[in-house]
Amino acid sequence: MPYSNQPPRPIFESIDELFTLYQEDCNEVLPLFENAFDLIFADPPYFLSNDGLSIQSGKIVSVNKGDWDKEEGVNGMDEFNHQ
Numbered sequence: 001m002p003y004s005n006q007p008p009r010p011i012f013e014s015i016d017e018l019f020t021l022y023q024e025d026c027n028e029v030l031p032l033f034e035n036a037f038d039l040i041f042a043d044p045p046y047f048l049s050n051d052g053l054s055i056q057s058g059k060i061v062s063v064n065k066g067d068w069d070k071e072e073g074v075n076g077m078d079e080f081n082h083q
Contacts, residue, residue: 007032027083046080047071 008029012021022029026040049069053060064070071077 047077 008022008024010020011023013019026042030037030040047069049064049066050071052063054063055061072080
């Protein structure tokens with residue numbers, strides 16, 4: 001969903017106003033802040049949802065995070081990484 005008239009709202013702002021955290025789609029938000037960032041933090045790896053299982057706290061759990069994290073083949077991953 002593009003932000004046509006309303007800027008995104010931060011989910012955290014430091015007291016000294018030197019740090020602001022947004023949780024949004026960077027492809028939609030970054031153009032609103034051209035030349036304004038000192039750092040962008042991303043949390044890879046991506047594409048780990050492969051219907052596998054893992055052990056967490058002694059229990060078997062699914063590794064699936066959601067449809068957004070499913071691999072779409074090498075070409076799909078390459079396209080994602082070049083956005």
